[in-house]
Amino acid sequence: MIQCPFCRSDIHPEATICPQCHARKGYGSNNDGGIHTGGSISLLAIICFALIVGGMLIGDMGYIFAVLGGIGLPFCLAPLARGARWYR
Numbered sequence: 001m002i003q004c005p006f007c008r009s010d011i012h013p014e015a016t017i018c019p020q021c022h023a024r025k026g027y028g029s030n031n032d033g034g035i036h037t038g039g040s041i042s043l044l045a046i047i048c049f050a051l052i053v054g055g056m057l058i059g060d061m062g063y064i065f066a067v068l069g070g071i072g073l074p075f076c077l078a079p080l081a082r083g084a085r086w087y088r
């Protein structure tokens with residue numbers, strides 16, 4: 001069992017939502033006020049990576065996509081490297 005950092009109740013180690021206070025475990029908040037799960041943040045990282053590779057393959061104007069992907073990628077990878085945290 002682990003302890004919820006907000007309400008101190010015991011929760012299952014695999015749980016991603018605290019049953020008591022509904023705190024959520026994830027990798028940062030998204031634009032909708034939700035929480036990124038490991039899956040969604042990995043998907044974003046893959047999209048950024050695809051932008052970089054795709055943009056370089058296209059060349060010319062495609063480099064704009066490569067630059068955008070290059071800017072986005074660290075923002076996706078940093079939370080993954082840091083690990084999941086609890087948010088409420």
Ligand SMILES: [Zn+2]
Pocket residue numbers: 004005006007008009018019020021022023
């Ligand atoms: Zn809680």
